[in-house]
Amino acid sequence: MAEEKGKKKIIIDEDWKNKAQKEKEVLKAKDKVEKTDETAGQQGEQPLPQGDFSSLISLLATQALFAMGVITTEKDKEPKKDLRLAKFHIDMLEALEEKTKGNLTEQEQKFLSGTLSQLRMGFVNAAK
Numbered sequence: 001m002a003e004e005k006g007k008k009k010i011i012i013d014e015d016w017k018n019k020a021q022k023e024k025e026v027l028k029a030k031d032k033v034e035k036t037d038e039t040a041g042q043q044g045e046q047p048l049p050q051g052d053f054s055s056l057i058s059l060l061a062t063q064a065l066f067a068m069g070v071i072t073t074e075k076d077k078e079p080k081k082d083l084r085l086a087k088f089h090i091d092m093l094e095a096l097e098e099k100t101k102g103n104l105t106e107q108e109q110k111f112l113s114g115t116l117s118q119l120r121m122g123f124v125n126a127a128k
Helices: 002-006 014-042 053-068 083-099 106-127
Strands: none
Touching: 053 083, 053 106, 083 106
16 A cells, blocks of 8 residues: 555546547648649649539539530540430439428529439430
């Protein structure tokens, strides 16, 4: 017992340690993303846009346009049409519209509806 009186007990708060470690990891990940964006800017590449609802709509619409042969990556080559795939992307946007009904801002709803209208008309033209 005499030994116990002379020694101080060290109590380590494990929760604090874990929290500090997580904060370090988050800061490290943020720093890595920032460095990636800086590197992209230095190499003449544009940084990626923020991941939001309008970006998701644009992504699916672009995929549909590629599948319809409206957009191509090769200048002198006839674009390849895959109407089945185009319909899939349009259907995905329709499902998104249905599932988000009443939860979108007016601007988001107009963007989604307008995009779908244009894609449907483009699909009809591509199918001819």
